[in-house]
Amino acid sequence: RAQLTSAVLGQEIHYFCEVDSTNNEAKKLAANGCPEGTIVVAETQVTGRGRLARSWFSPFGKGIWLSVVLRPPFGPMDAAKCTLMAAVGVNRAINAVTGVGCGIKWPNDILWNNRKVVGILTEMSAELDVINYVVIGMGINVSIEHFPSELAPIAASLSVATGRSISRVKLLAAILDELENVYVLVKKSGFAPVLAAWRKESITLGRQVDVRGFDRSFSGVAIDIDADGALLVKTPQGVERVLAGDVSISPV
Template structure:
């Protein structure tokens, strides 16, 4: 805690050697009324989760498996933008520990050399027009060597240490992540998401690229031209611009 640079985030820390999912624990604590800024971290997750019931590989002592509880006053429809906000904070934090070029793939991945370093899972509880809580889950592969990934992830996953070419202090990186996240969250609360989305655009590796979009029920290709003020990806298919609010996007090699 001595190394923390934040005023609210991480002032209350729940640390586990092993847990099912830090997001589940954070949601449980949030439902019980815990304060904003509480974080849950674990050395290992047994049932780490991605989106759509996918799994998240979370080996002991090798990553930052982290969830942060927020209690924002903005509208529930703005909550998905918390994922983009977290991606901005994580990319900036990683840029503090390595010069290796990494950037954001819409909506929730940070990639280095086309492979995923970080995944983000935002979950929310809201009633009517008010958010009760938002939990931002972040999985950062810190010191995982290429051969330590299970075979099915070897072609798609990498780590901060692999990008940096040396081991990286998880504690130092965690302090940077919380500092950047608090800064960008304060910006969103005070000025709205527009300046956050501008930062996202600068750190994106998706915009300007030819992409394949796997949206619910269909697949198409086009050029990712922008994100709109709701955080949706705008893809120019040649026959018009399509708006993608949820889905998976792959960047096509040139």
């Protein structure tokens, strides 16, 4: 705590050596009324999760496995944009602390050299049109040198990207600072400025993409995100709007 400079995020810290998933712990704490800004960090996760019941590789001491509890004053429709907001904050912190050039892939990945260094999983609890809490889970690969074979071609860590060791405490402090900055900005001015920042840091826009949605698949050029954070993809049939799904970027 002494090394953190954020005002609200990280005021309450729950640190675990081992946990099932920091998002699960954060959701329990949030449901029990923990204050906004409470964070959960762990050295390793036994069942770290991605979206759609995928697993997240979280080796001991080699990453920042982090969840942040927010109690935002906006409605459930805006929760998906929290992922984009978090991506902007984390990307800024990474680029500031490590100097490595990372970019954001819609909606929830930060990539270096086409390899994933960060995944973000936002989960929410809401009643009618009021958000009870949002948990933003972030997995940041800091010093993983060896990935399991299925991840080796698609994943990377920051120490490998930069060729030097990275202080997890420094990076965590920067992430909480930057996340707090973007969150304060959203509360003050709405999502438009943060979505504008997202566009600048995106590596998806302007690229040929393959979209695998829940019920459809197609290809086209990613041209923009709209005010809801949905990806707009231009296809020969017209512009398709993708609110959730997986996108792969075709090699140039």
